[in-house]
Every structure is written in structure tokens, then in C-alpha cells.
Amino acid sequence: xxxxxxxxxxxxxxxxxxxxxxxxxxxxxxxxxxxxxxxxxxxxxxxxxxxxxxxxxxxxxxxxxxxxxxxxxxxxxxxxxxxxxxxxxxxxxxxxxxxxxxxxxxxxxxxxxxxxxxxxxxxxxxxxxxxxxxxxxxxxxxxxxxxxxxxxxxxxxxxxxxxxxxxxxxxxxxxxxxxxxxxxxxxxxxxxxxxxxxxxxxxxxxxxxxxxxxxxxxxxxxxxxxxxxxxxxxxxxxxxxxxxxxxxxxxxxxxxxxxxxxxxxxxxxxxxxxxxxxxxxxxxxxxxxxxxxxxxxxxxxxxxxxxxxxxxxxxxxxxxxxxxxxxxxxxxxxxxxxxxxxxxxxxxxxxxxxxxxxxx
Amino acid sequence: xxxxxxxxxxxxxxxxxxxxxxxxxxxxxxxxxxxxxxxxxxxxxxxxxxxxxxxxxxxxxxxxxxxxxxxxxxxxxxxxxxxxxxxxxxxxxxxxxxxxxxxxxxxxxxxxxxxxxxxxxxxxxxxxxxxxxxxxxxxxxxxxxxxxxxxxxxxxxxxxxxxxxxxxxxxxxxxxxxxxxxxxxxxxxxxxxxxxxxxxxxxxxxxxxxxxxxxxxxxxxxxx
Numbered sequence: 385x386x387x388x389x390x391x392x393x394x395x396x397x398x399x400x401x402x403x404x405x406x407x408x409x410x411x412x413x414x415x416x417x418x419x420x421x422x423x424x425x426x427x428x429x430x431x432x433x434x435x436x437x438x439x440x441x442x443x444x445x446x447x448x449x450x451x452x453x454x455x456x457x458x459x460x461x462x463x464x465x466x467x468x469x470x471x472x473x474x475x476x477x478x479x480x481x482x483x484x485x486x487x488x489x490x491x492x493x494x495x496x497x498x499x500x501x502x503x504x505x506x507x508x509x510x511x512x513x514x515x516x517x518x519x520x521x522x523x524x525x526x527x528x529x530x531x532x533x534x535x536x537x538x539x540x541x542x543x544x545x546x547x548x549x550x551x552x553x554x555x556x557x558x559x560x561x562x563x564x565x566x567x568x569x570x571x572x573x574x575x576x577x578x579x580x581x582x583x584x585x586x587x588x589x590x591x592x593x594x595x596x597x598x599x600x601x602x603x604x605x606x607x608x609x610x611x612x613x614x615x616x617x618x619x620x621x622x623x624x625x626x627x628x629x630x631x632x633x634x635x636x637x638x639x640x641x642x643x644x645x646x647x648x649x650x651x652x653x654x655x656x657x658x659x660x661x662x663x664x665x666x667x668x669x670x671x672x673x674x675x676x677x678x679x680x681x682x683x684x685x686x687x688x689x690x691x692x693x694x695x696x697x698x699x700x701x702x703x704x705x706x707x708x709x710x711x712x713x714x715x716x717x718x719x720x721x722x723x724x725x726x727x728x729x730x731x732x733x734x735x736x737x738x739x740x741x742x743x744x
Numbered sequence: 745x746x747x748x749x750x751x752x753x754x755x756x757x758x759x760x761x762x763x764x765x766x767x768x769x770x771x772x773x774x775x776x777x778x779x780x781x782x783x784x785x786x787x788x789x790x791x792x793x794x795x796x797x798x799x800x801x802x803x804x805x806x807x808x809x810x811x812x813x814x815x816x817x818x819x820x821x822x823x824x825x826x827x828x829x830x831x832x833x834x835x836x837x838x839x840x841x842x843x844x845x846x847x848x849x850x851x852x853x854x855x856x857x858x859x860x861x862x863x864x865x866x867x868x869x870x871x872x873x874x875x876x877x878x879x880x881x882x883x884x885x886x887x888x889x890x891x892x893x894x895x896x897x898x899x900x901x902x903x904x905x906x907x908x909x910x911x912x913x914x915x916x917x918x919x920x921x922x923x924x925x926x927x928x929x930x931x932x933x934x935x936x937x938x939x940x941x942x943x944x945x946x947x948x949x950x951x952x953x954x955x956x957x958x959x960x961x962x963x964x965x966x967x968x
Contacts, residue, residue: 423827424826424827463958469837469839471859473814473818476818477818477821477822480822481818481819481822481823483815483818483819485811485814485815487807487808487863488807488859488860488861488862488863489806489807489808489809489810489811489859489860489861490809490859490860490861491861491862492861493861494861494862504957505870505955505957505958506861506957507858507867507870508858508859508860508861509856509857509858509859510809510838510839510857510858510859511839511855511856511857512837512839512840514839515839518856521856522856522870522874525874525877525878526873526874526877528877529873529877529920530922531873531877531920531922531960531961545821545822546817546818546821546828546833546836549820549821549827549828549833550817550828550830550833550834550836551833552827553827553828553829553830553833554830554833597854597856598853598854599842599843599846599852599853599854599855600843601842601843601844601846601847601852602843603843604834604840604843604844605834730839731837731839731840732837732839732840732841732842732843733839733840733842733843733846734839734842734855
């Protein structure tokens with residue numbers, strides 16, 4: 385890396401609101417209600433976008449254009465890095481059989497670029513839940529090396545039955561609500577989001593000082609319960625940022641309320657921080673798990689909260705799990721955070737950690 | 745200095761791919777999607793045994809993606825009487841390939857999947873630029889870049905293996921250039937085949953790869 389990379393602007397629409405500021409206000413107020421989605425005879429909690437009903441593509445366009453407008457002025461040639469785990473599969477479901485999949489699997493990215501009035505290069509990333517950080521990692525690498533000056537990185541995950549049914553079939557979904565690190569956690573709650581960041585070599589308030597990706601091949605559906613691979617990625621990230629664990633003032637957890645993954649993350653945190661853990665925060669009780677969009681959606685949400693010095697609690701956490709023995713934040717905080725670590729633990733074994741630092 | 749250590753193109757009839765996997769591993773690979781099988785066969789062909797434990801990244805792009813698996817999933821979700829089979833959902837998720845490959849490639853530390861959005865266009869220039877940057881930083885010892893496609897009646901796999909040290913028979917080194925080359929080869933899925941041709945019948949000492957979308961960024965290959 386030769387040049388620092390900054391987060392110049394951001395945009396977001398998710399279940400909690402249609403801008404980073406509105407989302408952070410909602411979190412500060414403790415708003416964490418979700419809706420429902422029906423799957424056969426079963427009903428699951430679900431975090432939907434606050435958009436009026438329309439066909440799938442129209443709704444997608446509304447969400448994307450709304451987020452694009454929040455990014456501010458930009459060159460039309462700015463490269464687009466796009467992260468998703470499901471792309472436009474909801475559209476195919478809506479169209480029905482015969483399913484007319486395009487030749488190129490990510491053709492939806494072309495349409496998103498058009499909606500955002502971007503005519504430069506487009507790169508798509510599909511690494512399940514770590515897609516967003518993979519996209520940021522690539523864009524940051526090119527900016528740091530002087531091969532790009534700016535990039536727009538978008539995470540998009542919109543409602544579809546295939547993902548819901550897939551997770552339901554594997555019994556990974558909660559039937560109640562998202563309870564990170566809680567003794568009664570019973571699975572994750574899915575949600576929708578479109579989020580974007582504009583990365584730049586020009587100085588801005590927040591800088592990405594570390595970003596590492598990794599792999600945990602313990603199982604295709606869950607991490608090593610001991611948390612070793614998760615800890616290794618975070619430690620590599622700290623090394624890249626040239627800081628010690630004690631310099632981290634807040635951890636944005638992956639914690640989605642999954643029995644196995646939450647435990648693995650907790651074990652990893654103890655390996656990284658020992659007995660002196662920084663405050664721990666999960667945003668998934670507010671947004672749901674937005675899969676391929678989650679990295680960027682949670683980054684944008686966290687930045688909005690940190691910029692206002694308004695850090696919410698981890699909603700949904702009530703009773704500590706003796707096996708986890710860690711407490712996420714249960715009181716709101718006005719702490720002025722300088723550095724935060726963000727964790728992603730992906731379906732399929734993908735791992736990613738990022739460190740952001742406030743420019744003083 | 746970044747070295748091109750292997751160039752490989754493979755085609756397997758879908759029905760013969762499991763046999764190729766068995767030949768590579770000495771045993772079958774259970775419950776692996778077609779793209780995973782392609783990735784495994786190609787990765788092992790690119791890397792000699794003694795280099796499979798070295799820190800490695802896999803960057804793979806695909807035009808088809810898990811197309812057949814996605815169609816199966818859609819059929820089950822939209823027309824099935826129950827929920828989809830868990831394996832059919834897993835097989836539609838390309839990110840899962842890495843977890844199934846790592847036991848055979850213990851140095852694999854990271855894998856990124858780049859689905860492509862336009863037929864006959866590829867992201868080789870991005871993959872090679874990222875690989876070059878990460879090798880220069882010392883993040884990995886080697887990076888495998890691939891284009892993998894799985895269609896109903898055919899599969900194709902193109903590979904470029906890059907390293908921060910040269911293997912004995914490394915045919916070329918490469919540099920990232922921030923300028924425009926009018927005679928550059930276009931960024932297409934089968935670029936490694938064109939590169940292999942140039943390596944055997946060079947028309948000039950240097951070869952450039954440039955995507956039409958990135959006029960300022962090119963990959964320059966020089967024969968060793």
C-alpha cells in the first residue's frame with residue numbers, strides 16, 4: 385500500500401431508513417422492529433426496505449437511484465465495484481418459468497450502473513456475506529497503488545424466495561428475532577439493503593487503515609467453533625493497520641444470532657483481545673442480516689453512528705450465554721471513537737476484517 | 745518482480761469432470777458443484793505439490809456462474825412442493841467452492857469470486873492487477889487467477905498462476921502499466937490461450953492486455 389484510502393461519502397437504504405442519518409437516528413432511538421415473510425406454511429421475521437410495493441426491478445431501481453443520489457457529485461467514469469450474493473434472482477422468480485437467465489451471470493450489474501449513471505468499468509463480487517468487504521478490498525488496493533483515484537462500491541441484497549428458502553431449508557433462520565450472543569439465540573433474520581461508499585485518495589474524515597480477507601474451511605455452513613481462523617484474519621488486519629488490540633475502541637460484530645457462528649466469533653475475540661475486550665456491537669438486530677450487502681450496509685451505518693458519537697445498544701441481547709460469556713453493549717454510548725474493527729464471517733467460509741480510523 | 749508461473753487452459757465434458765477430479769485427488773470429491781470441481785482440477789494442475797502449502801489467493805471469474813444449479817434452485821423454489829434441497833441451495837453459492845478446495849490446497853488463504861456481466865468480456869486485467877499488488881505487498885506468495893465456465897454441454901477453465909518468485913520454467917514476468925496501448929489484446933475469457941500462443945510464437949518481446957473499460961490500466965508481459 386502506498387496511498388491512504390478514505391471513505392469520502394456514503395449512501396444507504398435499509399429497514400431502518402433511507403439515509404445514513406435516518407438510520408443512525410433510528411438506532412439511537414432503539415427501533416428494531418421487523419416485518420414478516422411467508423414461506424409455504426412457515427413465517428419468518430424479515431427486515432424489508434421502506435419502499436412501496438412494485439415489481440422487483442422497479443423496486444430495485446428505486447433503491448439504487450435513491451442511494452446513488454446520496455453519494456454526491458462524481459465523475460461518470462468512476463469505476464463501480466458491486467457486491468451481492470443474489471443479484472437479480474428475485475426478478476427471475478417474479479418472471480417465472482421458463483427462467484430466462486442471461487448468458488452473463490452478473491448482467492444485473494450493467495443495469496445498476498445505468499441507474500447510477502456510471503459508464504466506467506464495472507466489477508462484480510459474489511462471496512456470500514463477505515462480498516462487500518471483498519469489493520472494498522479490491523477498490524482500495526487499486527486506489528492505494530495509484531491505479532485509481534476514486535471508486536464507488538455498492539452492496540445490494542433484495543428480497544427473494546430462493547435465499548430465504550435456502551437458509552430455511554438448512555434450519556439457519558430464527559422464527560422469533562435476532563439475538564446476538566444471547567443464551568436464547570436461535571438463528572439469523574434476513575433483511576434487504578442497498579448501501580454504497582465512495583472511496584477516494586483525497587483525505588476525508590474516515591480512513592480504512594486495515595482490511596484483510598481469509599478463509600475458514602471447517603465447514604461450508606459454519607466456522608471453526610474455536611474461532612482460530614477468524615482471529616487470524618483480525619490479527620492480520622491489526623498488523624496491517626500497525627496498531628495493537630488495545631487501540632481498538634469498538635468492535636462491530638458479525639454476530640447475527642446464529643448459535644454456532646456467534647460462539648466462534650466470541651472465541652476469536654478472546655484470542656485477539658484476551659480479557660480486555662473493547663465494547664462489542666451488533667447491528668443485525670436493527671438491519672437484519674443483509675448478506676452480500678451486509679459489509680457495506682453495516683459499515684455505512686456504523687460510520688453514521690460514530691460520526692454523531694451516538695452508539696446504539698445491541699438490541700435483542702438479554703441474557704448472557706455461559707458458553708460465550710461476553711456481553712455486547714447494553715447501554716447507549718456517546719463515546720468519541722477513534723478506531724473500530726468490523727468483522728464479517730461468511731456463509732461458505734469467507735472471513736473479512738476491516739479497521740477504520742477517524743482522521744484528527 | 746511478479747512472475748507468470750503457469751498458463752493453463754482446460755476443457756472437460758461435464759460428464760467426464762468427476763473422473764478428472766478423481767485423477768487429480770486419487771478419490772472422488774463428494775457434493776461439489778461443477779465450478780468447484782473445475783476450480784480444484786485447475787488449481788492443482790497449476791501448482792506443484794511443494795507449493796500448495798504456500799500462502800495463496802484464488803481470484804476466479806465466471807460468465808456462466810452456477811447457472812445450472814441456479815435453474816434447479818429456481819425450479820424447486822417456484823414450482824416445488826416443499827423447500828429446496830439444501831445441497832441445491834449450497835451449489836448455487838459459488839463462494840462455497842473455496843472451503844471445499846482448501847483441504848487439498850492448504851495454503852489457500854483467501855478466495856474471491858467475480859461474476860461477469862457481459863458475454864465475451866472478462867476481468868483478467870483487474871485480477872492480474874490485484875494479484876500483482878498483493879504479491880508486491882507480500883500478502884501472498886502466489887495468486888491463482890482463473891476464468892471458469894459451466895454450461896449444459898461443456899465446461900472451460902483458463903488459468904494464470906502468478907508468484908513473487910519464479911518457478912524453474914516460468915515463461916514471463918509482468919508489470920502493471922498506467923497507460924494506453926493501442927496494440928493490446930482485449931480482455932476476453934480465453935485470454936490465457938492467446939497468451940500461451942504468444943509464448944510459443946512470440947511476435948514481439950512484450951505483450952499487453954488491456955480492457956476497453958480501463959484505458960489507463962494495462963498488464964504488460966515480458967518473456968523471460
